[in-house]
Amino acid sequence: TQLLEQSPQFxxxxxxxxxxxxxxxxxxxxxxxxxxxEPGEGPVLLVTVVTxxxxxxxxxxxxxxxxxxxxxxxxxxxxxxxxxxxxxCAGSPYNFNKFYFGSGTKLNxxx
Amino acid sequence: ETGVTQSPTHLIKTxxxxxxxRCSSQSGHNTVSWYQQALGQGPQFIFQYYREExxxxxxxxxxxxxxxxxxxxxxxxxxxxxxxxxxxxxCASSQSRDxxxxxxxxxxxxxx
Numbered sequence: 001t002q003l004l005e006q007s008p009q010f011x012x013x014x015x016x017x018x019x020x021x022x023x024x025x026x027x028x029x030x031x032x033x034x035x036x037x038e039p040g041e042g043p044v045l046l047v048t049v050v051t052x053x054x055x056x057x058x059x060x061x062x063x064x065x066x067x068x069x070x071x072x073x074x075x076x077x078x079x080x081x082x083x084x085x086x087x088x089c090a091g092s093p094y095n096f097n098k099f100y101f102g103s104g105t106k107l108n109x110x111x
Numbered sequence: 112e113t114g115v116t117q118s119p120t121h122l123i124k125t126x127x128x129x130x131x132x133r134c135s136s137q138s139g140h141n142t143v144s145w146y147q148q149a150l151g152q153g154p155q156f157i158f159q160y161y162r163e164e165x166x167x168x169x170x171x172x173x174x175x176x177x178x179x180x181x182x183x184x185x186x187x188x189x190x191x192x193x194x195x196x197x198x199x200x201x202c203a204s205s206q207s208r209d210x211x212x213x214x215x216x217x218x219x220x221x222x223x
Binding site for chain 1: 115144146151152153154155156159166167168169201203210211212213214215216217
């Protein structure tokens with residue numbers, strides 16, 4: 001069982017559409033991070049959310065941390081082919097010295 | 112900033128052999144962690160080092176071991192390789208966990 005569950009696992013959409021990726025857990029996290037990974041490369045940090053209820057925007061990407069600090073979402077507006085990749089949420093639960101990744105959402109944006 | 116560099120990029124080993132993977136952390140980062148990523152899955156946390164001491168470990172057997180050196184470079188050693196150890200091994204460094212990690216491009220290990 002994954003500590004961080006991501007949904008959906010796969011998403012194939014047309015350029016210009018909007019999408020939301022979800023990251024859920026039964027554990028409370030001190031912070032959650034979102035990464036994007038392209039084939040043959042390591043994950044690249046997009047954002048860290050720290051405060052419950054926090055919303056952060058990065059151009060067309062909007063990240064939200066749940067009030068209870070157990071879940072997060074990533075919303076992409078007007079997706080572009082350059083957004084294609086594997087999106088991963090990650091974090092450490094309180095009092096744990098381990099860092100967990102979700103299983104990832106593979107996004108394909110078709111031109 | 113030089114980023115995180117890993118070597119080698121690709122490696123083929125035989126079952127039962129031992130392997131050492133190397134990582135050079137980003138300048139100024141005192142925390143390094145290692146991950147195993149199977150194809151199509153998210154990375155799995157192996158362990159983390161802070162100032163040369165292991166301070167967190169995932170669900171990996173003792174044949175996975177590591178070292179962090181005074182210059183904050185790091186090694187991952189795997190003994191008695193098994194076929195299931197075939198994966199992408201990622202190294203990441205950070206100044207603090209909440210700042211996020213900078214990842215290397217990984218070492219693709221194939222065990223035959």
